[in-house]
Amino acid sequence: xxxxxxxxxxxxxxxxxxxxxxxxxxxxxxxxxxxxxxxxxxxxxxxxxxxxxxxxxxxxxxxxxxxxxxxxxxxxxxxxxxxxxxxxxxxxxxxxxxxxxxxxxxxxxxxxxxxxxxxxxxxxxxxxxxxxxxxxxxxxxxxxxxxxxxxxxxxxxxxxxxxxxxxxxxxxxxxxxxxxxxxxxxxxxxxxxxxxxxxxxxxxxxxxxxxxxxxxxxxxxxxxxxxxxxxxxxxxxxxxxxxxxxxxxxxxxxxxxxxxxxxxxxxxxxxxxxxxxxxxxxxxxxxxxxxxxxxxxxxxxxxxxxxxxxxxxxxxxxxxxxxxxxxxxxxxxxxxxxxxxxxxxxxxxxxxxxxxxxxxxxxxxxxxxxxxxxxxxxxxxxxxxxxxxxxxxxxxxxxx
Amino acid sequence: xxxxxxxxxxxxxxxxxxxxxxxxxxxxxxxxxxxxxxxxxxxxxxxxxxxxxxxxxxxxxxxxxxxxxxxxxxxxxxxxxxxxxxxxxxxxxxxxxxxxxxxxxxxxxxxxxxxxxxxxxxxxxxxxxxxxxxxxxxxxxxxxxxxxxxxxxxxxxxxxxxxxxxxxxxxxxxxxxxxxxxxxxxxxxxxxxxxxxxxxxxxxxxxxxxxxxxxxxxxxxxxxxxxxxxxxxxxxxxxxxxxxxxxxxxxxxxxxxxxxxxxxxxxxxxxxxxxxxxxxxxxxxxxxxxxxxxxxxxxxxxxxxxxxxxxxxxxxxxxxxxxxxxxxxxxxxxxxxxxxxxxxxxxxxxxxx
Numbered sequence: 001x002x003x004x005x006x007x008x009x010x011x012x013x014x015x016x017x018x019x020x021x022x023x024x025x026x027x028x029x030x031x032x033x034x035x036x037x038x039x040x041x042x043x044x045x046x047x048x049x050x051x052x053x054x055x056x057x058x059x060x061x062x063x064x065x066x067x068x069x070x071x072x073x074x075x076x077x078x079x080x081x082x083x084x085x086x087x088x089x090x091x092x093x094x095x096x097x098x099x100x101x102x103x104x105x106x107x108x109x110x111x112x113x114x115x116x117x118x119x120x121x122x123x124x125x126x127x128x129x130x131x132x133x134x135x136x137x138x139x140x141x142x143x144x145x146x147x148x149x150x151x152x153x154x155x156x157x158x159x160x161x162x163x164x165x166x167x168x169x170x171x172x173x174x175x176x177x178x179x180x181x182x183x184x185x186x187x188x189x190x191x192x193x194x195x196x197x198x199x200x201x202x203x204x205x206x207x208x209x210x211x212x213x214x215x216x217x218x219x220x221x222x223x224x225x226x227x228x229x230x231x232x233x234x235x236x237x238x239x240x241x242x243x244x245x246x247x248x249x250x251x252x253x254x255x256x257x258x259x260x261x262x263x264x265x266x267x268x269x270x271x272x273x274x275x276x277x278x279x280x281x282x283x284x285x286x287x288x289x290x291x292x293x294x295x296x297x298x299x300x301x302x303x304x305x306x307x308x309x310x311x312x313x314x315x316x317x318x319x320x321x322x323x324x325x326x327x328x329x330x331x332x333x334x335x336x337x338x339x340x341x342x343x344x345x346x347x348x349x350x351x352x353x354x355x356x357x358x359x360x361x362x363x364x365x366x367x368x369x370x371x372x373x374x375x376x377x378x379x380x381x382x383x384x385x386x387x388x389x390x391x392x393x394x395x396x397x398x399x400x
Numbered sequence: 401x402x403x404x405x406x407x408x409x410x411x412x413x414x415x416x417x418x419x420x421x422x423x424x425x426x427x428x429x430x431x432x433x434x435x436x437x438x439x440x441x442x443x444x445x446x447x448x449x450x451x452x453x454x455x456x457x458x459x460x461x462x463x464x465x466x467x468x469x470x471x472x473x474x475x476x477x478x479x480x481x482x483x484x485x486x487x488x489x490x491x492x493x494x495x496x497x498x499x500x501x502x503x504x505x506x507x508x509x510x511x512x513x514x515x516x517x518x519x520x521x522x523x524x525x526x527x528x529x530x531x532x533x534x535x536x537x538x539x540x541x542x543x544x545x546x547x548x549x550x551x552x553x554x555x556x557x558x559x560x561x562x563x564x565x566x567x568x569x570x571x572x573x574x575x576x577x578x579x580x581x582x583x584x585x586x587x588x589x590x591x592x593x594x595x596x597x598x599x600x601x602x603x604x605x606x607x608x609x610x611x612x613x614x615x616x617x618x619x620x621x622x623x624x625x626x627x628x629x630x631x632x633x634x635x636x637x638x639x640x641x642x643x644x645x646x647x648x649x650x651x652x653x654x655x656x657x658x659x660x661x662x663x664x665x666x667x668x669x670x671x672x673x674x675x676x677x678x679x680x681x682x683x684x685x686x687x688x689x690x691x692x693x694x695x696x697x698x699x700x701x702x703x704x705x706x707x708x709x710x711x712x713x714x715x716x717x718x719x720x721x722x723x724x725x726x727x728x729x730x731x732x733x734x735x736x737x738x739x740x741x742x743x744x745x746x747x748x749x750x751x752x753x
Contacts, residue, residue: 070571070575071586071588072574072578072584074586155598155601155602160602176601177603257560266585345590348565348588348589360499361499361566362522363526364526364528
């Protein structure tokens with residue numbers, strides 16, 4: 001035969017594969033088909049929802065967000081005007097309350113979680129067993145139950161009438177409704193104090209850097225805090241004296257039904273925040289323990305051999321390495337905490353979810369409000385994820 | 401993958417694609433669905449939304465595990481009108497919070513809502529609901545501790561007020577306090593059991609709700625004597641059934657079942673003596689009871705004598721009231737505005753003609 005048979009492996013120019021059998025064309029075609037199917041499916045669902053709602057005289061209408069809210073929001077933003085403020089402003093007030101809980105919760109849960117996680121590995125048997133019992137109890141019971149338990153428990157333990165409030169030093173009053181504490185506000189001259197503190201901070205950081213250089217050069221212990229703290233304190237004191245008493249303190253006074261003056265944290269806020277901290281810290285503790293245990297024991301032995309104390313070993317050798325392993329799962333717990341804050345509705349806390357529910361109930365626009373709520377919580381979660389990813393990026397092992 | 405199966409796959413996908421686009425939009429929400437009444441008859445069960453936690457209106461009796469109360473009996477009345485009798489099997493009580501109730505009606509989870517629901521303009525127009533005749537005329541009241549030394553709403557400056565979230569009571573109390581220029585703190589709960597607990601345990605100075613609800617909650621409290629209701633009534637709350645708008649026949653079934661209980665009391669027909677009236681010589685009573693040639697129930701798609709079934713099952717309005725919330729019950733409410741119009745009240749049935 002004059003013409004050789006085309007090889008199966010090297011497509012010959014003489015016998016091109018028809019395009020409907022070309023694997024590349026088929027792949028692209030299938031992907032297009034898939035995308036179209038997905039889009040069509042969601043179009044169908046959404047179109048069905050919209051048509052169905054219109055048929056029930058409930059067209060989706062985001063205009064209701066500008067209507068007045070009508071109910072007092074007694075949590076957080078005190079200048080909320082129930083008659084005039086719109087639903088959108090109510091949602092914003094709710095979001096602020098959510099953020100107040102989440103931000104304090106994240107910090108508290110992290111600190112408690114690290115303490116308990118380290119405690120779980122302590123050589124002291126008492127610390128170790130207390131940490132284990134705490135983790136097992138809080139990790140293995142539902143958060144909602146814990147919230148009820150804490151909230152109702154606080155009510156049963158604390159004094160009922162405001163007159164019998166537990167008085168703590170510094171005009172702090174504890175009762176079933178709230179913690180009332182003095183409100184500290186800056187006077188007209190408070191800016192002098194801020195400038196002085198800023199100067200002190202700058203000087204302190206300069207001293208810090210200088211001490212580290214000295215340590216690198218001479219090997220003397222840096223003792224950075226011995227230099228940093230006095231420099232801030234001294235300038236702060238000077239600023240305080242210059243401004244002539246820059247802070248104005250309002251102490252709470254019992255008047256009629258309630259305390260007036262000062263600031264307060266409601267029982268609902270406290271119960272929700274404490275509940276979220278205790279619950280999330282139990283998970284974080286286990287993550288911290290796993291991270292620490294993942295650091296090779298040889299590292300610890302090496303540190304000891306160098307003469308580092310136990311605390312120094314933990315701070316300088318173990319934790320920095322453990323942190324890399326801890327951060328990704330830690331981000332998940334942060335997300336859980338942020339989303340779990342919506343359970344506040346069970347104990348009467350005015351958060352985003354609670355307020356969105358009230359609006360949905362007053363206007364009948366459930367779909368609109370649930371869509372808004374999803375957008376709000378999604379944004380919050382994405383911001384937390386973004387921050388955690390950035391931290392993860394900067395903490396990653398740099399290979400040289 | 402051989403050539404044959406690839407061709408089959410492509411063909412299937414292409415057809416799926418064509419099908420997806422030629423699919424009529426909103427095909428799940430058909431226009432020609434049978435009416436609600438037929439749907440309930442086919443199902444054999446009436447889904448009735450109730451509170452479930454409110455003594456006197458709808459609360460589960462822990463001893464018998466039966467839903468008891470004024471609202472629960474109206475659910476049974478509707479079931480009796482449709483099925484001939486109300487049994488444990490043909491009424492499904494769906495317990496709903498104040499927040500869940502309207503969504504439950506909108507999505508068809510419940511056929512009718514008897515849950516201390518106030519008929520208001522915006523609910524009627526915006527929520528896609530229709531309200532039936534008022535079954536209980538109520539007003540919002542305020543409950544305080546007896547030792548608080550408070551006699552009227554004007555003494556409540558600075559008070560903490562517990563309320564149910566997602567209700568008209570929240571809006572009313574806000575308006576009442578704002579218009580008087582009083583400082584206050586509102587503590588909103590999702591469950592009425594939580595509001596009363598918070599009040600009993602001293603979280604709030606005031607518990608606000610419809611006066612009938614306050615009476616019901618108080619009757620269940622550990623120490624009812626320690627709470628007093630203020631005389632102030634800050635709103636009018638006509639409580640009645642709600643159902644999805646747009647089905648006239650279903651609305652008629654619910655409405656005329658309620659009217660039947662009122663009309664029966666006016667005629668003096670009770671669950672005890674209803675059989676005696678079947679051979680009455682009063683034409684309007686015979687027509688009411690669907691006896692003889694009169695076409696009563698069939699006009700709304702029910703048995704002709706559905707009124708007899710309703711009264712046999714739950715009694716007339718007066719009997720229902722006395723049994724659940726009246727002076728001899730735990731709530732001890734007087735008839736007041738809920739007396740028949742012939743006795744100076746507001747209960748009035750249109751003529752059965």
